[in-house]
Amino acid sequence: MQQEDKPETSNHFYQSASNQNGVTPESTNLRPFKRSTIKLFKLGEKASRPDILLKEILSWTGAQPFLTQKLCQLLAESEALIPAGEEAARVQQLVQNRIINHWETQAASEHFKAIQEELMRNKQCDPLLLLRLYQKILLQGEVLMDGSSVQAELLNLGLVVQQEDKLTVSNRIYQFVFNQSWIDKELACLQPLFKLGETTDRPDILLEEVLSWTGAQPFLTQKLCQLLSELETLIPRGEEAARVQQLVQSCLINHWETQAASTHLKAVEEGLVRNKQCDPLLLLRLYQKVLHQTEVLIDGSPAQAELLNLGLVVQQEDKLKVSNRIYQSVFNQSWIDRELARLRPFSHNTIKLFKLDKKASRPEIVLEEILSWTGVQPFLTQKLCQLLAEFETVIPTGDEAARVRELVQSCLIHHWETQAASEHLKSIQEGLVNNKRCDSLSLLRLYQQILYLGEVPVDDNPVQAELVNLGLAVQQEDKLKAANRIYQSVFDLNWVTQQLETSLPPSPLETTKSTQSKAVPESALIEGKKTTSNPENKTSKGIWILLGIVGLLVFGVNIIYFNFLKKPEVEILFKEANELYHQGKSEEAIAKYNNILSIDSNYYQAWTNRGYAFGSLQEYNKMLESCSAATIIEPKAVYGWNCKGEALHNLKQHERAIAAFDQAIELDSKDPIFWINKTESLLALRETDKALAAIEEAIQLFNQIQEKDTSQRDLSVAFSHKGKVLSQKQEYGEALKAYNQALAYNPNYFVAQRGRGIVLQGLGRYDEAIAQFNQMLTASKLTQVQKAETWYYLGLTFCRSSEVSKGLQAFEEALKLKSDYEVVKKAKMNCRP
Structure with a gap:
């Protein structure tokens, strides 16, 4: 099993010996296909009856490979467990919400679009005949096999399957996606072809020109074909494009309000400028942007969704484009300017009320950015406009988005409980x-x-x-x-x-927590314990299982392509990202992890290591989000739980941190690092007895490890934590023994040296404490921060031994190294004879 690279830290921690797959034992009465699928997608962790769950999946997909894989994947990504009896309802809900409804933009859109394209642009059979046959099967439920080329092609497309001597629709998902409404829409584009044959001897070329204007929009396509069929003269070869353009201009676009498609075009216009779902001003601005730039990236915003719904734009891959050339000509810049002038009273009133024109060279763009954050919520819109009105500097062209975002983050979102909209x-x-x-x-x-x-x-x-x-x-x-x-x-x-x-009611892990006061120690950082997850070899996991799934190989090209071609790429990127982390290049590592996740969003090890990289930058909220994602994707990602615990600890959410460390311990109770981390959080809550028990467990585990060359350093860390626990219990004599033991394993360990000095000070043995701190300053290779901290403790010791002048001098040395050291400033004020 390949092990995941772990970022280098000051300490090396041992890899988990437990199996992180966490696959539940399979029932012996399941067939290989079912067992393999349940194991591959970890359905046993999502439902108490995974065999029933898989049965419901197959009742929708008909064992079609891509759809089966996609639905299993969606279920694997879901958060909630599926109780017995709810399998059918949960699967149906997921199918409807994530696959069928608005299927053009959902999880299986590319698969459906490929089928649609193959049918409607078919080179083997007349698409109209294919559609008519599919419609008959859909309505009747089945038709007898007759060996015709049309039936053979429909089978080849995968839309239907043969059952004995009958053809039926392949699965229920296809029945919902490629339904009667879809058939009607596609027939509207194909049927006029017959009538066009009376107008030209090349009806296919003529229809191609029609579609180049209508973008296959059903109403416009039908209307234009109707107009062409009413022409009295035949269209000669070579003049198809010119004649279609002439007809479009004269009968549809020019003076469109009174022309053949006026009702349809007015409905589109009304839907945009009188929209009840989105602010019409935002819709107009977005449409204007798409029109000018020819395409914009999909961002999932409500305005984009509504523009798609109106039909003014279409999605092509990850871009939005204007649906067709007729819309481009009718709803052009002149039309946009007219509508903007009509809609601007709100815009003008708001700009005038808050004097935004004095704050920006393009106040309407500033207002647009405000609304993109507030969603036109009245209070937030007013508050943000007010904050901008109080802005001292003018916002230059091009800086609108950045300035509004900065103001929203600093004055509304960050520490929102005490901010302007609290x-x-x-x-x-x-x-x-x-x-x-x-x-x-x-x-x-x-x-x-x-x-x-x-x-x-x-x-x-x-x-x-x-x-x-x-x-x-x-x-x-x-x-x-x-x-x-x-x-x-x-x-x-x-x-x-x-x-x-x-x-929620407390979990078993939380019921034993102490209710003692939650005083936070001076140093809240977990030292030397950043560990990265140990994944199994994801390259091999699943490939042979997939190859063994009987009946799922016919359309399995995409699956095999991903596993054989994509996964090696991911593994290479993963090694490169970890190497960047080793080198301390955390930001570059994060960019590389992001690249991995754009290829495979389920690669939970990348989520874990990305979290540790954020932690090294002290971006603990992002660390928490990333590591939480790892545990959602793989609930048995032991180092994901550890990472989550570290993030929560540094965010001072110590009880939640302990719960996360307990999850890691439950998955692998033999890894000392989890016990040490739990010790740190227990100390933060002053739960010293539990902390002592935890660190004793860590020391015992380290003693069991046979790799003596590494356990010396690890034991130094563990005994230092024991010293810290005993110091908090004010058992200074025992604490001194622990620190001495730590230094016996690693004489240069700063934490143990510092702890020993603090304990000597607590025992009143000031001369020995002073000697300890002086020895650290002269003999040890300390960082600037460590030197400042050592001067601080030396100053405290001098003050407590009544050597005030030496204490003040030590504090001055600390401030030279770290001018913003507030605890030193406070200690300096309190150091008196």
Whole structure:
């Protein structure tokens, strides 16, 4: 089993001996396919009856390889466990929300688009005949095999399967995606071809020109074909493009308000400028941007979703483009300018009220950026405009987005409890966590689901209604989404997780926690314990299992391509990222880990190591998010739990840190590092008895390790922690023995040297303590920060031994090295004869 590289630190910690797969024993009565699939996607960890869960998956996918893999993957990524009896409902919900609804932008969109393209641009059979046959099968449920080339091609496309002497639709997902509505839409594009044959001897070329203008939009395609079929003269070869263009200009675009497609085009216009789901000004600005740039990147914003829904734009891969040339000509820049002039009263009034024109050279762009954060929420919009009005400097062209973002982060989001919108945000928080109309736990779960998925279908239940009433979510058509980016940043997934943990009954790991006072020690950093996860070999995991799945190989090219071609690339990147971390290049390592995750978002080891890289930059919130992602993807990612614990410890969330370390210990109780880390958090809570028990366990484990060349240093770390625990218990004599033992293993270990000096001071043996600190300053290779800390403790010892002048001189030396050392300034003021 290949082991994951661990970043170098001042200490080496041993790799877990436990199996991180955590695969549950398989039932012997399952067939190889079922066992392999359950094992591959860890369905045993997602449901109490994984065989029933897989049965429900296959009832939707019909064992189609890509869809089966995709649905299993989505289930593996879901957070909640599926209890017995809910398998069918949970699978159906996931299929509807993540695959079928708005399938063009969902998880299996590329697969569906490929089938659609093969059918509608088929070179073997007439697409119209294929559509008609598929429609017949869909409506009748089955048709008899007749050996025709059309049936053979439909089988080849995978839309249908043969069962005995019948053809049926391959699976229920295809039945929902390629339904009668889809058939009608595609027929609208194909049927006019027959009538066009009466207008030209090259109807296929003529239709191609039609589609170049309509972008296959059903109504426009049908209308233009109808206009062409009404022409009295035949269109000669070579003139198809010119005649179509002439007809489009004269009968559709010029004076479009009174032309053949006026009703359709007015409906599109009305949907945009009278939109009830999004601010029309935002929609117009976005459409203008797409029109000018020809394409913009998909970002999942409500405005983009609404523009797609209106049909004005289409998604092509990860870009938005205007749907067709007719829309480009009708809804052009002149039309945009006219509509903007009509809509600007709100814009002008807001700009005038807050004097934004005096704060920016492009106040309308500034307002657009404000609304992109507030989602037009009245209080937040007003507050942000007010903050900008108080801005001292003028915002130059091009800096609008950056300045607004900076103001939002610094004055609204960071430490929001004491910021400009604190009362508003606290009222929302109170309504969510102490709601009197709905169960708060249900509200939190629903809001968590919206944050995680981006949107959830509206089902008119009281919980959804209350979340909308609170303002945290808004309804857009039949979906609920987070109301704005400010709420998403303040009440983020980490915040929701904390609230849920507070609301849920205590777990067995938490029931033994002490309720003693939670005094935080001077140093809150976990020293020398940054450990990185030990993955199994992900390259080989799953390839042979997939190859052994009977019946799932027909369309398995994408799966095999990913495993054989993508995974080696990921492994190389992973090694490169770890090497960058070893070299202390954390930011470069993070960029490399991000690259890995863009290829394989389930690579939990990359999430773990990325977390440690953020930790080295002291970005502990990001560390927590990254390591939490690792534990969600792989609940048995032991070092992911350890990483999460370290992040929580450094964020001073010590009880949650202990729970995370306990999870790591539960997965691998033989790794001393987890016990040491738990010791540190227990010390932060002043739970000294538990801390002593934990560090004794770590020392015992280190003593059992046979690699003597490394255990010497590790034992030094462990005994230093024991000394720290005993010091906190004020058992200074025993603490001194522990520190002496630590220095016997590693005489140059700074933490042990410092601890020994502090303990000698606690025993009143000031001369020995002074000698210890002086020896450190003269004989040890200390960093500047370590020297400053040593001068500080030397100064404290002099002051307590009544040598005030020497104490003050030592404090001055500390401040020379670290001018912002506040604890030294305070000690200096208190050092008196």
